[in-house]
Amino acid sequence: MFTRTVQTILVAAFASAAIADSQEAVLDDPFYIGFGGGMSFLEPESDSAALSLTEDSDVAYKLFGGYRFTQNLGMEVFWSDLGAAELGSSSNNSVDIEYSAYGIGGVYSYPLNNRWHLSAKAGIGRLENDAEDIEIDRVNENFIYVGAGATWNITDSWDLRAEYEHFDTDAQLLSLNIIKRFGSGTSRRISRLEQQIEEQDRQLAVLAETPPVAAVTATAVATQTEKPAVECISTPVELRGVDFEYRSVELTETSRQALDQVIEKIAELPADVRIEVRAHTDDIGTETYNYVLSLSRARNVRDYMVKNGISLDRIDAKGYGELHPVVANDTEQNRNRNRRAELVLLGIGKYTDGTGACTSPDPSNLE
Numbered sequence: 163m164f165t166r167t168v169q170t171i172l173v174a175a176f177a178s179a180a181i182a183d184s185q186e187a188v189l190d191d192p193f194y195i196g197f198g199g200g201m202s203f204l205e206p207e208s209d210s211a212a213l214s215l216t217e218d219s220d221v222a223y224k225l226f227g228g229y230r231f232t233q234n235l236g237m238e239v240f241w242s243d244l245g246a247a248e249l250g251s252s253s254n255n256s257v258d259i260e261y262s263a264y265g266i267g268g269v270y271s272y273p274l275n276n277r278w279h280l281s282a283k284a285g286i287g288r289l290e291n292d293a294e295d296i297e298i299d300r301v302n303e304n305f306i307y308v309g310a311g312a313t314w315n316i317t318d319s320w321d322l323r324a325e326y327e328h329f330d331t332d333a334q335l336l337s338l339n340i341i342k343r344f345g346s347g348t349s350r351r352i353s354r355l356e357q358q359i360e361e362q363d364r365q366l367a368v369l370a371e372t373p374p375v376a377a378v379t380a381t382a383v384a385t386q387t388e389k390p391a392v393e394c395i396s397t398p399v400e401l402r403g404v405d406f407e408y409r410s411v412e413l414t415e416t417s418r419q420a421l422d423q424v425i426e427k428i429a430e431l432p433a434d435v436r437i438e439v440r441a442h443t444d445d446i447g448t449e450t451y452n453y454v455l456s457l458s459r460a461r462n463v464r465d466y467m468v469k470n471g472i473s474l475d476r477i478d479a480k481g482y483g484e485l486h487p488v489v490a491n492d493t494e495q496n497r498n499r500n501r502r503a504e505l506v507l508l509g510i511g512k513y514t515d516g517t518g519a520c521t522s523p524d525p526s527n528l529e
Contacts, residue, residue: 191319191343191344191345192229192230192231192236192343192345193227193228193229193343193344193345194227194228194229194230194321194341194342194343194344195225195226195227195228195341195342196225196226196227196228196323196339196340196341196342197223197224197225197226197339197340198223198224198226198323198337198338198339198340199221199222199223199224199337199338199339200221200222200223200335200336200337200338201219201220201221201222201335201336201337202219202220202221202222202242202244202245202261202333202334202335202336203218203219203333203334203335203336204218204219204220204244204245204246204247204259204261204332204333205218205247205331205332205333206247206249206259206291206293206332216248216249216250216256217246217247217248218247219245219247220244220245220246220247221245222242222243222244222245222335222337223242223243223337224240224241224242224243224335224337224339225240225241225242226238226239226240226241226339227239227240228269230269230271233271233273234270234271234272235268235269235270235271236268236269236271237266237267237268237269238266238267238268238269238283238285239264239265239266240263240264240265240266240287241262241263241264242262242263242264242329242335243261243262244261244262244263244329244333244335245260245261246258246259246260246261247259247261249293257293258293259291259292259293260291260292260293261289261290261291261332261333262289262290262291263287263288263289263290263305263307263329263333264287264288265285265286265287265288265305265307265329266285266286266287267283267284267285267286267287267307268283268284268285269281269282269283270282270283271313275494277314277315277446277494277497278312278313278314278315279312279313280310280311280312280313281310281311281312281313281323281325282308282309282310283307283308283309283310283311283327284306284307284308284309285306285307286304286305286306286307287304287305287306287307287329288303288304288305289303289304289305289329289330289332289333291332303330303332305329305330307327307328307329307330308327308328309325309326309327309328310325310326311323311324311325311326312324312325313341315446319342319343319344320340320341320342320343321340321341321343322338322339322340322341323338323339323340323341324337324338324339325337325339352448352450352451352454355411355451355454355455355458356454358411358458359454359457359458359461362458362461362462362465363461365465366461366464366465366468366474398440398504398505398506399504399505399506400502400503400504400505401420401421401424401439401463401502401503401504401505402420403416403417403419403420404417404420404421404463404503411455411458411459411462412462413462413463413466418466421463421466421467421470422470424505425467425470425471425472428467428472429471429472431507431510432513433473433476434509435476435507435508435509435510435513436476436477436478436507436508436509437467437472437476437477437478437505437506437507437508438477438478438479438480438505438506438508439460439463439464439467439477439478439479439480439503439504439505440460440480440481440482440503440504440505440506441456441457441459441460441463441479441480441481441482441502441503441504442456442481442482442483442484442486442487442500442501442502442503442504443455443456443483443484443500443501444484444487444491444497444498444500444501445484445487445491445497445500446491446497447484449483449484449485450483452483452484453481453482453483453484453485454481454483455481455483456481456482456483457479457480457481458481459481459503460479460480460481460503461479463479463503464477464478464479478508484500487499487500488500488502
């Protein structure tokens with residue numbers, strides 16, 4: 163009967179998707195600068211009947227910078243050298259008309275996942291063109307521009323953006339851009355999470371009628387696993403179905419339902435069997451932030467179990483951040499696998515293998 167209960171709790175844990183990463187509790191690195199190049203498409207209009215457009219595209223480049231007020235909304239300024247269009251005549255004479263543009267506008271971003279997001283922009287600008295010995299229309303004209311693009315997050319602070327911009331009927335630009343993000347976002351995110359962890363401890367202290375534990379600090383990263391617990395099941399069980407609200411450490415309603423099934427099975431185990439909740443992230447973000455995020459999420463799972471009848475002295479919560487991936491963080495699918503919560507039963511070996519005591523685990527299983 164008891165062995166069947168153990169088997170059932172493991173099945174419930176497996177059946178009950180890894181922690182959804184949503185790894186930005188607050189905005190990370192809101193300032194950015196960028197440089198890019200591409201192809202411009204130019205259509206000057208000439209008052210000369212003897213001239214016609216012979217080259218309507220050229221190599222272009224641009225500089226820009228911006229600030230993100232929220233994850234979705236930001237502001238951006240830019241300057242572009244759009245190259246030159248060529249007007250020619252039947253006598254093989256030609257005239258180059260050079261274009262440049264600058265402006266300011268708003269940017270809206272829509273995240274598809276942790277690495278990719280789409281963007282749309284609109285703003286006002288000024289188009290300037292110049293040519294010798296010829297009159298052309300739309301010289302130094304103000305315009306309203308629009309654009310759209312897709313951005314790939316290369317590393318913690320570098321992005322690659324492909325975009326199309328329509329400046330005027332005279333000028334359009336298709337470009338590929340490299341972006342460097344910077345600012346104080348990471349430190350603010352860590353501070354916010356530490357406050358959440360401190361609040362978790364205060365709430366748990368009320369439930370357990372014990373003094374709260376001190377707030378976590380970055381130095382805990384190096385000391386957390388110095389005293390690993392002795393476990394009697396060699397392989398941690400992934401808590402499938404346990405995920406969190408977008409950009410939050412809060413459990414979703416689906417996660418609570420999945421945990422309710424696990425809690426029912428845990429309640430059937432002997433009182434001396436302890437539970438360790440482990441949370442992991444992928445490698446997006448700093449190592450310290452990922453550690454604090456995983457610890458806060460693991461504690462949320464622990465706190466939910468305590469509020470639903472599992473004794474606090476039976477549960478530990480540990481965050482391992484990005485330090486122990488199960489696969490390489492080289493694709494979005496692999497990152498989804500590494501963002502996970504695990505459950506380990508401690509002290510259950512004496513009930514299942516007949517030895518009467520637990521043995522020390524394989525150290526590789528504590529990583």
